[in-house]
Amino acid sequence: MRIGVLGTGTVGRALSGRLAELGHDVRMGTRDVVRSVGKSDEDFAAWRAAHPTILLERFAVAAAHAEVVVNAGNGAAALDILAAAGPLDGKIVLDVSNPLDPSAGFPPTMLVKDTDSLGEQIQRTHRGARVVKTLNTLTAELMVHPDRLAADHTVFVSGNDADAKAVVTDLLRQFGHTDVIDLGDITTARGAEMYLPLWLRLIGALGTGIFNIKVVR
Amino acid sequence: MRIGVLGTGTVGRALSGRLAELGHDVRMGTRDVVRSVGKSDEDFAAWRAAHPTILLERFAVAAAHAEVVVNAGNGAAALDILAAAGPLDGKIVLDVSNPLDPSAGFPPTMLVKDTDSLGEQIQRTHRGARVVKTLNTLTAELMVHPDRLAADHTVFVSGNDADAKAVVTDLLRQFGHTDVIDLGDITTARGAEMYLPLWLRLIGALGTGIFNIKVVR
Numbered sequence: 001m002r003i004g005v006l007g008t009g010t011v012g013r014a015l016s017g018r019l020a021e022l023g024h025d026v027r028m029g030t031r032d033v034v035r036s037v038g039k040s041d042e043d044f045a046a047w048r049a050a051h052p053t054i055l056l057e058r059f060a061v062a063a064a065h066a067e068v069v070v071n072a073g074n075g076a077a078a079l080d081i082l083a084a085a086g087p088l089d090g091k092i093v094l095d096v097s098n099p100l101d102p103s104a105g106f107p108p109t110m111l112v113k114d115t116d117s118l119g120e121q122i123q124r125t126h127r128g129a130r131v132v133k134t135l136n137t138l139t140a141e142l143m144v145h146p147d148r149l150a151a152d153h154t155v156f157v158s159g160n161d162a163d164a165k166a167v168v169t170d171l172l173r174q175f176g177h178t179d180v181i182d183l184g185d186i187t188t189a190r191g192a193e194m195y196l197p198l199w200l201r202l203i204g205a206l207g208t209g210i211f212n213i214k215v216v217r
Numbered sequence: 218m219r220i221g222v223l224g225t226g227t228v229g230r231a232l233s234g235r236l237a238e239l240g241h242d243v244r245m246g247t248r249d250v251v252r253s254v255g256k257s258d259e260d261f262a263a264w265r266a267a268h269p270t271i272l273l274e275r276f277a278v279a280a281a282h283a284e285v286v287v288n289a290g291n292g293a294a295a296l297d298i299l300a301a302a303g304p305l306d307g308k309i310v311l312d313v314s315n316p317l318d319p320s321a322g323f324p325p326t327m328l329v330k331d332t333d334s335l336g337e338q339i340q341r342t343h344r345g346a347r348v349v350k351t352l353n354t355l356t357a358e359l360m361v362h363p364d365r366l367a368a369d370h371t372v373f374v375s376g377n378d379a380d381a382k383a384v385v386t387d388l389l390r391q392f393g394h395t396d397v398i399d400l401g402d403i404t405t406a407r408g409a410e411m412y413l414p415l416w417l418r419l420i421g422a423l424g425t426g427i428f429n430i431k432v433v434r
Contacts (some may be wrong), residue, residue, distance in 0.1 A: 110331045114414045153433045183418045191418035194411050197331045201400045201408035216370045217428035
C-alpha cells in the first residue's frame with residue numbers, strides 16, 4: 001500500500017521502517033524537510049541512510065501520496081500536524097498518538113478526560129477521513145515486532161468505518177500481531193487512551209517499556 | 218484475620234463469602250442493618266442463609282472489629298461509607314471501589330481525572346489508615362476465583378505502607394492470584410482506576426465481564 005507516516009521520532013521510524021521492510025511504498029512526513037535533514041541528529045541521519053527507499057517529504061506531500069496516513073507524531077501536536085497534512089477525505093488515518101501533556105514531568109498527564117479522546121477529536125476535525133485508533137497502548141518496538149515478547153499479547157482497534165478497521169487489522173497482522181480486539185466505534189478510543197496512566201505506572205514499576213497486556217478471556 | 222467488608226452488593230458478597238471460606242473472621246458492614254435485612258431482596262436473604270457465620274453489622278461495628286477494612290461499596294459513596302465507618306487509624310483499608318458516575322448510563326464516566334484517584338482521596342481523608350488499592354480492575358467473580366480463567370492474569374496493589382501491601386498481597390494469593398504487581402505508592406492508584414474506561418469498552422466488545430489482563434513481560 002501507499003503509506004504516509006507523519007512523524008520522524010521513535011514511533012515514526014519504527015512504523016516507517018517496518019512497513020517498508022514489509023514491501024509497502026512508504027513516505028515519511030515532517031514539518032520542514034530542510035530543517036529535519038539539516039539538524040544535527042546523528043541517529044536520524046544514520047536511520048535515513050539505512051532506509052534509502054523511504055523518502056522524507058513535507059506532511060502534505062507524504063499524506064497526498066498515501067492511502068493510509070499514519071499519525072505517529074507527538075499527541076499534543078496531532079491536530080496541528082493533521083491540519084498541515086491537508087485534506088484527508090477518503091483516506092484511512094491510522095492514529096497511534098496519545099493525548100499526553102509532558103510539561104509536568106514524568107508521568108505525563110492526560111490532555112483529555114474520559115468523556116472525549118484524541119481519536120474522536122481527529123475524526124470530528126476531518127469528517128471525510130476514516131480514523132482508526134490503534135497501537136497507542138504499547139512501546140514502538142513492540143508495535144512492529146510483537147514477537148519480542150515470548151507470550152501472546154493484545155492490541156486494539158477503534159473506528160467508525162469497518163473497511164478501514166479491516167485494512168488496519170491486516171497491517172497489524174503483517175507486523176505479527178495475533179490478537180486484535182475491535183473495541184467498537186471511535187468513541188471507544190477513550191478506553192484505549194485512558195489506559196495510558198496505567199501503562200505509565202507499569203513502566204515505573206517494571207523499569208522497562210518492553211511489556212504489553214494480554215486480554216485473557 | 219478479622220476483616221470487615223463494607224458493602225452488601227455483588228462485590229461485598231463475593232469478598233465476604235470467599236474470605237469466610239478461607240477461614241477468616243468476617244463481618245459485613247451496612248448502613249442500616251434493619252433496613253438491609255428487611256428489604257425484599259430474596260437474593261440477599263438466600264446469600265445470608267448460605268453464609269450464617271458472617272454477621273451483618275452497622276459500618277462502624279464491622280470496621281471496629283476489623284484489622285482489615287474492605288471498601289467494597291459503590292465508589293461514588295466510598296468517602297461517605299468510610300466516614301460512617303469511623304476512625305480507621307492503624308487499620309488496613311483494602312479499597313476495591315471505582316470512582317464511577319453511573320448517572321449518564323453505560324458506560325459510566327470517571328468521577329476523577331488522571332491527576333487524582335479515589336484511593337488517594339481516601340488516604341488523604343483517613344491519614345492514620347493504611348490504604349491499599351487493589352482488585353478494582355476485574356469483575357467480582359474473578360477477584361476471588363482467578364482460576365475461572367484458563368490462563369494466568371495480573372492484579373495490582375498501590376499504597377504507601379509496605380507492610381499493608383504485604384498483608385493484602387497475601388490475601389490475594391489466598392484467593393489464588395499468582396501475578397501481583399506492586400505499582401508503587403497510593404498515587405499509582407490513578408493508573409489502576411483510569412484502566413476502567415478500557416475495561417468498560419472491553420465488556421462491550423467481548424459481551425462479558427469474565428476477562429482480565431495479563432501484563433506480559
